[in-house]
Amino acid sequence: METINYQNFRIEAENICVDYNGKVALYDANLRLKPGQICGLVGMNGAGKTTFFNALTGFVNISKGKIRINGESVRSAQKDQTIAYVPQNEGIDSQFPISVWDVVMMGRYGSMNIFRCPRESDVQAVKDAIERVDLTDHISTPIGNLSGGQRKRTFLARAIAQRASILLLDEPFAGVDIRTEKLISELFIQFKNEGKTILLSTHDMIHVREFCDLVLLINKTVVAYGETSEVFTPENITTTFGGISPDFLFGPES
Amino acid sequence: MELCFFLTLDSFITDPLTHEFMRKALLMSSLVAAVCGFLSSYLTLKGWALMGDAVSHSVMPGVVVAYALGLPFSLGAFIFGVGSVALIGFIKQKSRVKEDTVIGLVFTGFFALGIVLVSKIKSNIDLHSILFGSPLGISLSDVKQTIFICLLVVILLSIFRKDLMLYCFDPRHAKTVGINVFFLHYLLLTCLSLAAVVGLQSVGIILVVAMLITPGATAYLLTDKFDNMTVISVLSAIISSLIGIYVSFWFDLETGGSIVLAQTFIFLFAFLFAPRYGIFKLKKLFAGYK
Known part of the structure; x- marks a missing residue:
């Protein structure tokens, strides 16, 4: 059962x-x-x-x-x-000497051989993923030279490449x-x-x-836990945030 | 005048090569420097400088015990190197003392144990050569051992080059896609211990940490590509060990210190003049003149 x-x-x-x-x-x-x-x-x-x-x-x-x-x-x-994990921007070393391409390729490591030699299919997956997050112009840019949004998209591409x-x-x-926010919301759909x-x-x-x-x-x-419309109530949010009212957290509109 | 200069420069380089011990020292030190330089890019990116210092000091009692028992000194060094890291991890987990404090107290404890052992075990161990290195007095069995260890480390690092890069960059992702992070952690530690063992022959226990971090730090200032970083790190390590040995030969200076000082000068040069990350940013200066 x-x-x-x-x-x-x-x-x-x-x-x-x-x-x-x-x-x-x-x-x-x-x-x-x-x-x-x-x-x-x-x-x-x-x-x-x-x-x-x-x-x-x-x-x-x-x-x-x-x-x-x-x-x-x-x-x-x-x-x-x-499972793919997309880290917070603060969670990664942005000064690491690595390019967009290398980061996205890391999404394929788990399914490669021990030397992590990219096959034709891996290269294609990485290319497609980078295209989907609209970073084709930055393919060999070091991640240190990207904006916060571009860096976020790089890690999204890694998750996409991982399939x-x-x-x-x-x-x-x-x-x-x-x-980036618009692109991410489109990707979510x-x-x-x-x-x-x-x-x-x-x-x-x-x-x-x-x-x-x-x-x-x-x-x-x-x-x-439940449907957003049912569970995401001011009372529940107040409990979650240790007694602070949602008005204070997100303004009276919420 | 110019001819004279070239003649002296020529003999400056070739004269030492007529000595057997100098040829051996140059070759072995370059090999050791290359291995340490290779590892160096991982250690600097992982932020393991203090860990490198700890491991390299902690191998001291291992070397002494191994000598006393007639075992290969690399074996003793390896056991104590990895053991110190395990102990650091254990104390950190079981107490509220901060990590850098734990590292500091564990490695000084091991180091002190080594010094005490040397004074107690009356043998042919030369404390000076352990502390400050003796690339000029390296024995044949040491040569074989060093070559073997160097090859082992290079092979391990080459096979797991990309996995180690991923481990340094984003261990969480590595774990998520089923890569054995535990194995990589101990692989890097193993390589660190082995590199410390061979490094101490060149520059001694006290300065070996420089071999493990300075070339990587220099390379980090010069490039944004990981592969280039490794190459630059290895090259700068080799060049400094050559410069160091020559300088120590001609000016009768301590060899280990000269090698490390050469590395430091190369780092300072990169620090001042690196194209992108140097203080004076050569690239910008040149761009200004165009």
Whole structure:
């Protein structure tokens, strides 16, 4: 019975807990996402958003609970290149001597041989991905010379080149220009139509209402989870942000 | 006048080559410098300068114990090098002391242990040559061992060149696409320990960290491409070790110190005049005249 259920979900996290040397970062968190769903991950700094991502990618081990990716373990999801992680701009060394092409090619590493020699298909995948994020003119530009938005698009291209069916995006709209924001939102619609599943963390409440079918409010554990229209209420947001009213957070319009 | 200058320059270069020990020193030091230079680009990008310092100092007791037991000194050095890093990781995880403090106290502890052991074990270990290197007095068995270790490190780094670059750049992505980050971490540490072992013959334990970070730092100022960075790093390391040995021969200076000083001067040159990242930005100066 259970196995049939797993087939329907891209991501299934059941009662997961993560602690760092005894310090609890996340507990009893649950999440179920289907193909084509976009889910917003909302919470304060230190509420466990990045920890949640890390648990899903296998970058940290969970101490309790169960994670299934396409019905299989995180380990086999890694092997199958199922999940792509798009880091926050602050999370990467922008002075690293590496070009746009090299970064996007890293999306193909997992499926290459041990020497990471690009095949014809890898080269094509990288070219296509760079084209989709509109960076063809910057193909050999060092990432240090890119704007914040261009750098964000480079990492999106890496996720595209990886051909992952699940995308985890850490603050995709933070510090990007309007052009990039527009391009990212167009890509989201395309990803949705391709049946990809997207989990994105954001501080911007307007983006949640605009893109996210579902929203997961967390503060060390799940505060609320469900359809954005039902769950993304001022009461829930206030609880998530430790008693601060949404009026104060995003102005009276929200 | 000009002819005279060239004659002296010629003998400046060829005279030392008539000595067997100088030929050996030049060859071995260049090889060691090349290996350390190769590794250097990874260490500087990963931010492991302090780690390099720690490992290179921590190999000291390993070298002494291995000598005393008649084992290859690289084996002892390797065990203590990796052991120190494991200990640093353990103490960091189990206590509230900050990482740089832990690194500092662990490697000085190991180093002190080495010095104490040398004074206790009365053998033919020459403390001076361990501390300051002795590229001119390298023995045949050391030569074989050094060549073997250098080849091993070069082969490992070449095979995992791209994976290590990814590991330094974005370990989270590496993990996400199923690349064994744990393995890469210890591979880099292993190479670091091995490079420290061969490096200490050239410049000694105290200065070996310079071989592991200065060429990489120089190259980092000169290029925006990772592959070029590796090449520049290796070349600058080789050139400095050649300059260092020649200078030490002609002016009767400590060889290890001369090699490192040559590296430092090349770094300073890059720091001042690198086309894009130097203080005076040569490129801009030239562009101004066009």
